[in-house]
């Protein structure tokens with residue numbers, strides 16, 4: 001596995017790679033969720049590149065950026081184990097060279113949910129992903145369904161700008177249902193024990209939908225009722241939105257994304273399931 005840092009090294013390492021080339025963009029502190037993205041790319045592509053870059057532009061809170069976990073040596077081991085051919089670890093200047101003055105924004109899809117809670121976050125995500133796509137020029141890029149709105153926003157951008165094929169990959173969960181996230185490491189022991197309530201709540205909402213409930217506020221209430229059984233959780237939102245537009249629904253008549261954001265102490269977690 002090649003490990004490269006500058007854009008020039010990356011260019012050389014990409015030269016002559018088998019196609020299709022798969023890209024797995026990450027911010028490091030890799031876990032089994034990333035491993036499954038790399039493994040899927042390995043199965044489906046001629047070569048797999050992984051980028052590891054903690055993107056300052058997508059953090060609305062400097063304290064959140066400062067405490068973002070990092071672990072290069074373990075990340076590289078996981079990439080090699082999972083079947084990556086190349087890992088790119090650029091510096092901030094490699095990604096945003098002096099004079100960088102471009103922002104890529106997806107409009108309506110970024111207004112609700114995480115976009116409302118974290119101003120500027122999605123412009124940071126789409127700008128960095130556009131830069132990564134532009135430099136690596138992958139045929140396919142792999143993203144997890146756990147960040148449901150991010151996935152839809154990147155799909156929209158890639159389609160609108162004719163970039164690359166975006167491949168959706170299922171959320172990987174702990175045996176107790178907690179979605180894997182680099183942020184889980186910050187959970188205190190009691191909060192970690194309580195956090196599976198998020199998935200239980202979403203499953204309760206989905207069970208109501210499966211049983212025939214189509215009133216979106218009844219589904220949201222069902223999710224909120226399960227969350228309310230856990231005193232350690234501070235709920236930010238529960239959403240039942242159109243799966244494509246992410247507009248909040250009154251009645252569920254087609255595919256929907258049931259999602260939530262909640263805090264356990266200082267740690268903010270998100271999760272979602274699809275209805276239909």
Ligand code: PAF
Nearest residue numbers: 025026027055125128147
């Ligand atoms: O999901 C992430 O890890 C990041 O938002 C991404 C897509 C790598 C962009 O920095």
